[in-house]
Every structure is written in C-alpha cells, then in structure tokens.
Amino acid sequence: DSGVTQTPKHLITATGQRVTLRCSPRSGDLSVYWYQQSLDQGLQFLIQYYNGEERAKGNILERFSAQQFPDLHSELNLSSLELGDSALYFCASSQTGGRTGELFFGEGSRLTVL
C-alpha cells in the first residue's frame, strides 16, 4: 500500500460526459502528479500541483483540468469525453516535487468511455 488513495477505481461513462477523479496523497506529501496511461503506452505526465499551486503542466488537454485543495487532496476533471480518453489515470505524490524525490503511485482510476 503506497498510501496514495484514488477514487473511483473504475468508471464507465458516455462520450460528451464529464467525470471527476479524486486523489488523496500520502500523509505529509505536498506534491501531487496526474498521469494518463493508455493501452500499451507509457505513462504520460498531465499536471503537477505543489502545496495547492499548479507547478508544471504536461500534455494535458484543454478539456481536462485539475486542482489541489487546502487539505492537499487533488481532483482531475475530464469533460466532453471522447472514446480516446479511455485510459488508466494515476495519481502520484512526493514530499517535495524535486527531481530526487521518490514518487508514490496510487492504484489508478480506470476510465472507460463508450
């Protein structure tokens, strides 16, 4: 158990809909990362938050947005969903967000768009 909690574990929805994925980082970790993993693809970095502030953006679509709340949990919002958005979405956390920090991953949220 990494200590990172993601909900829901599975989600099935239709094209055009909007969903929210939730992540609670490990106790004491200030940095939260979101990744997308499509079938047989590597992990793609979406966005990072540090202590409530956006720190870095990766290949995140405009239809996607995220935020980190004062209690440090984070939410990833995916809207106007398309079939190609079906993927595993992982949240990871680290203490500081620096390049030497250990990343701890949650179990992921599997999104299926029909």
Add this chain to the structure above:
Amino acid sequence: KNQVEQSPQSLIILEGKNCTLQCNYTVSPFSNLRWYKQDTGRGPVSLTIMTFSENTKSNGRYTATLDADTKQSSLHITASQLSDSASYICVVTPLQGGSEKLVFGKGTKLTVNP
C-alpha cells in the same frame, strides 16, 4: 528529444530462471534513473533509484545496473517467481527541472510461467 527505450517489449520465462531487462536512454544530462514494477491494472511501485554516479543498486532479487557512458541500464531478476509477472518500467529524470520532467519508458512485460 529525451527518450527512454526498453527491450524486449515482452518476455516469457520459467519460474526459477534469471532474466535481464534493458533500458536505453537519450536523456542527458540526467539526475537519476529509476526502475518501477507495475502489476496489471495497478500503480507502479519503485524498485530502485540510481543517481548518475552510481552503477549498481540492489533490492532483494532485483539488481539494477547503470552505464552512464553508454546511456544504458539493465534490471536483472534472479530466481524468478510467479509474482514477478508484471511490467517493468525504466524512468529517467533530466538534470533540469523537477519530477514533472520524468521520462518514462513503455515498459517490458514479463510473464513467469510455472
């Protein structure tokens, strides 16, 4: 462009045998190189982290090596067990930037058969 290439894509071995997975990268300069184990449908779990100055790191039956001159790393698994069946992901952190800059390989899918 920073890239991490892993080989083979997939590998099937018998329980008790040893195996070696390869990782070639173009990231330069880099801060550290990590190996993760990802069970199907689960989040990645860290196996080893090596800085650019280290050339070997062990974690039980897992031994990672690093040759910064040739930009190659390998993960050796000794006396494989059924539970070693998973994808193994090589990740390189560039020297510039923080953990948001991690470059992920697509992984090697290892199947250990009885």
